[in-house]
Amino acid sequence: MILTVLLALAISTSQRMFPVHAETQWTYSATVRWTEEKTNRVREKRMEWRSRIVDAKSNRDRSVMIIEGFPADLSWYQPDQPLQYTVVVEDDKEVRIGRGTTLDRAREIAAGALEGAFDGDTVLRHPAKKGDCIRDPDIDERSDKLYAWCVEDRLPHNGWTITYRSNPSHEILDLTPGKGLTRFVYEHHGTVASAKVRLVKIRVAK
DSSP: OHHHHHHHHHHHHHTSSSOOOTTOEEEEEEEEEEEOTTTOOEEEEEEEEEEEEEEEEEOSSEEEEEEETOGGGGTTOOTTOOOOEEEEEEESSEEEEOOOBOHHHHHHHHHHHTTSOOOSEEEEESSOOTTOEEOOTTSOOOSSSTTSEEEEEEEGGGEEEEEEEOSSEEEEEEEETTTEEEEEEEEESSSOEEEEEEEEEEEOOO
16 A cells, blocks of 8 residues: 555656756746836846755645746846745646745745645646636636636647736746746736746756
8 A cells, every 4th residue: 555655656746847856956048138227228138047946845745846046036137136936836736836935935835835725826737738728716707818827839748838918918838747947938018027038957856
């Protein structure tokens, strides 16, 4: 019985999007554009961006990771912005991603998320198929695909392109099993703020 449970856990976690190992590191190529607060000048910068898992825990059903420098932190980039920490929760049914915060706050959220509720965005549900959309229940029902996380396309190796489109902005995420976030795009439709991020390499810790 114990062997059966362990085998099921190993199979389910191996098929998940994000690796569940502390000190796993991603290296991305990033291009960001932002508007200076005082001058309203638009600036652009190309850079190497690194993310890493600072803590990861799993139980039989769920994995919880704290990621330092999640690419979404570049959405409203400013040169002097502090590092942020994002909680990602994944199980066999869905992938949920929180918002960047301080490390102490991320640890509090992660501790509760391993066994209880987590209010991050549900960006993907399994089994997924092209055209699936997940909308926050607090948003009024709509006939379009705005204000919802939608599966836009299938990627090689069972990955998915997921989009969130709204009137003010749009986001694009590429998720690949075992690698996590391999591409991130953010574009604001008003004040200039954008990020284009693509995975260059990943080092999965053991």
